[in-house]
Structure formats: C-alpha cells, structure tokens
Amino acid sequence: MSGQLLINEPLSRHTSWRVGGPADRYYEPAGRDDLVDFVRGLPQSEPILWIGLGSNLLVRDGGVRGTVIALHGALEELQRHGDAGIHAEAGVHCARMAKYATGEGLAGAGFFAGIPGTVGGALAMNAGAHGGETWNHVHEVEVLYRDGRSAWLPRSEFRYGYRHVEWPQGMVGFLAARFGFTPDTTGTAAQDMKQWLAKRKATQPVGKPSAGSTFRNPPGDHAARLIESCGLKGLRLGGAQVSELHANFIITDEGALAADVEALIAQVRGVVREKTGIELIPEVRVVGEVA
Template sequence: MRSSAEVTQHHTMLLFDESMAKHTTWRVGGPARYYFQPADVADLSDFLKSLPDTEQILWLGLGSNLLVRDGGFGGTVIALRGCLNEIEIIPGNRLRVGAGAASALVARQAARAGLCGAAFLAGIPGTMGGALAMNAGAFGSETWQRVINVQTIDRRGVVQRRTPLEYKVAYREVQAPGEEWFVACELQLEPGDVEAEREEVQRLLKRRNATQPVGQPSAGSTFRNPPGDYAARLIEAAGLKGFRLGGAQVSEKHANFIINTGSASASDIEALILHVQQTVEQHSGTALQTEVHIVGEPA
C-alpha cells in the first residue's frame, strides 16, 4: 500500500489510499484508492477527462448520508468540501450556489440577504450537491421546490446547464438524464423580513438540535420515511430505540439515526441497518428503504 502522497497546485489535492473514516460523518470506512479535491470547475473538468471510462467515481460533500465499507472504495473520490462552494446573490431574488457549499450556510446567507424560502436547508447536514442529488428535505420542504436551473458536469468534463424539467424528481430521489453530476444551481427565493427569516433559521436549528443526536457521529436520517408514516416511529414501535450491535447504536434521541458510539466499524453499522430493516418488517410489515448510500468493499 502506498503511503498517502499529496500533489498540490492551485489548491488541487490528490491523495492515494486516503482513509474515508476521516471524511465521513460516521467516522468509519476504509481507504479510497484516489481522493481528489478540485480547485475549480475547469480543474475538475481536466481531471475527469484524464480518468479511464471504467473508473468508479464517488462524489463526496460533507460525508453525511454515506457509509463506506471497511474494505474501502476502489475508485476515485471527488471531494467538494472546501471547494466549488460559492454562494452568490443574483438579480431576481435568486441565489447561485456551488455544489460544495454547506446547506446550512446557504440557509444563513439567504436569511442575511433578506431572502425567504431557504430556511429549511439549515436542517440538512450536507452540501448543496448532495441535497440536489437526493432532493434532500427538512421541516416539510424539499430542495427541488426552489431549483430553477442546475449546472452539471459529465465524465468527459463537459459542463451543461439544465432545467428541473429535465429531471424526474420525487421524495428523496432524483433521476438525471445521463451520467452527470451537479456542480452548481440557482435557487428562486422571495424577498422578506431579514430578522424573521434569521429567527426561523435559528428556530429550525434549535429544533434539529433538540430532536436529533447532533453531537454524535451519525450520517443523518438512515431510512426514508415510508408513505404516510415515519421510519423513526416504526423503529421505536419495534422496540429498537437504543439497540446496539458492536459499536453501532440506534439513537436514544431519534430512532431514525444510527450513531457510532466510538468503536463502530462500517460492518457494525451495516449489520445494524439490516437488523432494523428485518425487525421492522417482522413487526409492522413495512420494508424500510435506506436513505443512506452504502458503497465500497467489505473488509
């Protein structure tokens, strides 16, 4: 195994055999063969052109909503944390947001500018790119309700603008026209009361902190809510709140969160996910779908 080498130019970073435990909110996961952080979209485009067609690519924001198995990821991770993170107010009460911008920061910047409609993003623990890819939502609102266009990039490094009409958007699901990834978007907001919107963001953050295990390593919501019900309710009804497997535990605070108590491996977490699915199905007949993406090889 090669030791971690670093190549930097214009803040471009390419690491080899980089531990994914450092980059995911669960703090577990084996090494990625390559870990690349672009300086900007042009740099990203050049890098994508250089990859073989067969290369597996994993896009990474803040590392929430993701479980990388203990054997690691045998392809290339493209990390947008700390890059492609511009947030710009543009005419027409719109925000132009880079895919690497933290969703919670977008909520705060919009409120500061006196623009309403983005407060819910304060409840999403990832980046705008991740929010676009899965139509993330919180507190009754969803990302794509605000999107007016997106900028994407494909494997050949070609950048395009697309409109929401070109996507099939559903609850926690977005089907793209081809193999493309989001690099930016424009959100339509409304002018409003700066103070009221700021208070709303604070209120939603407080609510998140009160109801979710914010200080502990988790990946956000583990399962999608089934139609007309809540995953947390079903998990609790099956008697699983606080249930542990190895170092992984169903949160005592919110049953749809699985936390790493400090010693969990990715396989502990995956085994607990499976146990919750099987138990809930036996108890209520509902098959819970994961909201979390599971990638990589077992140890």
C-alpha cells in the same frame, strides 16, 4: 493538476459516521478549472464517487475502488442571483446557504439549515428537512460530463421525488445550481430558521457521529415513530447504536466498523417489517466493498 491526490486514503476520515475503508484514489480539487481538468483526464472506465461532507453515506470497510472526488472546500461560490434567487456551487454547505439566503431577505431557504451536507449532495438525493425539499426550489443546475464539458440544464430535464433524483444520461456530477425563493415580507424567516435549529439540537443527536436520518419516512408515517414503537431505541450492535434521542439516527463509537452500522440497519428493518408489516427504505447510500 494543482489539487491534492491521495492514494489509499481512509474514508473514515471523510465521512460523518467516521467509518469506511480506503479509496484507491481520493482527490480534493483546488478549484473549478482544476476539477474539470482532472475529470477530463480520467480513464473512461474509472468509477467516480462524489462526496461533500460525507454525510448520508456509508462506506463499507473494504473501501472504494476507483476515484473519490471531494468538493467541499473547492466549489464554494455563493451569491445572489436575480430578484429572489441564489447561485450556489456544489461544495457549499447547505446550512451556509440557508443563512446567506435568510440574510439576503429571502424566505423558504431555512430548511436547508437542517440538511447536514453540501449543495451537491442535496441535489443528488433531493435532500429535505422541516417539510422542505431541495428540488422544489431548483431553477437550473450546472452539470459536468465525463469529457470535461459543462452545461446548464433546466429543472425539467430531471425526474425527482422523495429523496430520489434521476439524472440525464452522460452527466457525472453537479457543479452548481440556481435556486428560487420568495421575499421575506413578514420578516420572520431568520427567527423561523433559529427555531428549527433549536428543535433539531433538542431532538437529534447533534455532535454525535451519524449520517443524519437513516431511513426514509414511509407515506403517512415517520420512520422514527415506527422504530421506537418496536422498542429499538438504544439497540446496539458492535460500535453502532440506534440513538436514544432520535430513533431514526444511528450513531457510532470510536472504533466502530461500517459492518456494525450495516448490520444494525438490517436488523432494524427486519424487526420493523416483522412487527408492523412496513418495509423501511434506507435514506443513506451504501457504497464500497465488504472487507
């Protein structure tokens, strides 16, 4: 094992909300082979949590039992694949892939620039932005099994929908994916991406600790509109606050607790349910134990 293994590592150091208790074990692999060897050596009963940039994730203050594996910084291979495809490992930042694909003269990848996470995380939840979704562009994925085996599986082996993916039995995580896009025949892909990023900067609390969109958009509506219509912009509980810039973002202050964020999520859901009859579904994944 040549990666870095830390014991009782605070996950507040590795999540975009900057909250969260310790992981029993926190592992940063040195590379692909190191990762495979490490997973193969874990007990079959050992829980594994994969993280990339720690976005779209709320770790409770009691921390995570088992092993957390952080891929960002390890699995970062990114290259052209075929005529209009991209091969990206799971630790690649989505924004980096968007810029690379656009620079290669491909259209349809720009929305990845609006996803604040890694390719592995985008695959796990079918992340999307600006009307695009990850799995609409997947051709095949490389997956890892508990015994260290890996295999390339076609998209047809997975069931997916809006912010939801069902994995085949036995796999424990994603190693890489091959995506298909289209040639940028109009020469506008780069400019379109720049416009999306400018809009994101103007309408979202970029630079503030958040996890991206907190709730999924209900069919035919937007979570942000519903939250704002209920007068919840700026609502604060402890160190967590509904952003005054974008109502579907919860931001945190220094010293915030995961319990503050979770309580605020529950309160927003309750008020929106009471006033509109609509049940907001969290987009963020909540893991770990209550302190």
